[in-house]
Structures are given as C-alpha cells and as structure tokens.
Amino acid sequence: MLNSLRVCLAVLGLGVLLSACADDGAPAAPPSTAVVSPAEFQALLAAADPDKGQVLFLQCRACHSLEAGGANKVGPNLHGVFGRKAGLAPGYAYSEVILQSSIVWSAATLDEWLARPSDFLPGNRMVFVGIRSPGDRANLIAYLQRETGAKP
Numbered sequence: 001m002l003n004s005l006r007v008c009l010a011v012l013g014l015g016v017l018l019s020a021c022a023d024d025g026a027p028a029a030p031p032s033t034a035v036v037s038p039a040e041f042q043a044l045l046a047a048a049d050p051d052k053g054q055v056l057f058l059q060c061r062a063c064h065s066l067e068a069g070g071a072n073k074v075g076p077n078l079h080g081v082f083g084r085k086a087g088l089a090p091g092y093a094y095s096e097v098i099l100q101s102s103i104v105w106s107a108a109t110l111d112e113w114l115a116r117p118s119d120f121l122p123g124n125r126m127v128f129v130g131i132r133s134p135g136d137r138a139n140l141i142a143y144l145q146r147e148t149g150a151k152p
C-alpha cells in the first residue's frame with residue numbers, strides 16, 4: 001500500500017517535471033528581436049539554402065507575389081525589391097510610415113524587418129509577427145534573392 005503510494009507520487013512528480021520541461025520549449029515567448037552581428041549574418045547567408053527558404057515563404061505567399069509583373073495582393077509584389085527604396089512597388093498603396101522611411105532593402109535590412117516588422121518600422125501595416133531564427137531568415141532571404149531578380 002505504502003509502496004504503491006510512493007510509485008504514484010513518483011509518477012506525479014515525473015508528470016510535473018515533464019510538463020515543466022514542455023513549458024520550456026513552448027512557443028509562448030515572443031520572437032527574438034535580436035539580430036545577429038553583420039559578420040554572423042553574412043556567414044549565415046553564405047551558407048543559406050534557398051530551397052529551405054521556399055518552404056518558409058509559404059508564410060508570406062498569401063500576401064506577396066515574387067515574379068516580375070506579379071500581382072499586388074494584401075502586400076506589394078516583391079520583384080526587384082533588393083536595392084530598392086521601401087515603398088516603390090508600382091501600383092501599391094503603402095502606409096505613410098513606409099513611404100516616409102529612408103529604408104533601402106538589402107539582405108541586412110530585410111533581416112531586421114523579417115525578425116519583427118513592428119519593431120523595425122513601428123506603425124507599418126504588414127501583419128506578421130516575425131521569424132525568430134536567424135538561420136531561417138537567411139534561408140528565406142536567399143530564396144527571395146533568387147526569385148526576385150536580385151543582382152548577385
């Protein structure tokens with residue numbers, strides 16, 4: 001009797017422990033706004049896999065097209081975005097904060113934008129929480145470079 005009680009308590013303890021562990025890994029924490037150093041980012045980008053980025057782009061696809069002459073959707077078409085000032089996709093009605101900004105899109109500025117758009121440019125209208133992993137952002141940016149006609 002006492003023994004089985006002990007076992008029960010042990011199982012209960014394990015359960016608490018397990019759920020505590022599960023909480024640790026839960027995606028409750030907000031995405032990191034910390035962007036890695038330029039050198040680290042360059043290294044990540046050099047090793048990036050655009051095919052992995054293609055999968056990550058599923059998060060963007062409802063709102064953005066990438067091909068030349070593609071439609072503006074909820075968000076602007078992104079063809080030619082690298083090296084271009086923010087807010088210049090033809091025929092798209094941007095928010096004032098984008099239009100007033102002096103951002104020029106590069107791998108580095110996109111990395112900060114995609115980490116958390118609302119921190120990078122408060123008040124913009126892109127409803128997207130951000131991508132937490134710097135490696136994921138690098139893969140996605142490599143895919144964007146490939147698909148939007150970025151010059152190497």
Ligand code: HEC
Pocket residue numbers: 056057059060061062063064074075076078081085086087088089093094095096097098105110114123124125126127128
């Ligand atoms: C729910 C729709 C939505 C999603 C999802 C979304 N975007 Fe956007 N995006 C927008 C909107 C809207 C704007 C314009 C924001 C403004 O005018 O303030 C924008 C703007 C941008 C811009 C600036 C374009 C320019 O011409 O200046 C880039 C780059 C961009 N998004 C990339 C992405 C990427 C990459 C993803 C996926 C990780 C993504 N967006 C996900 C809606 C979205």
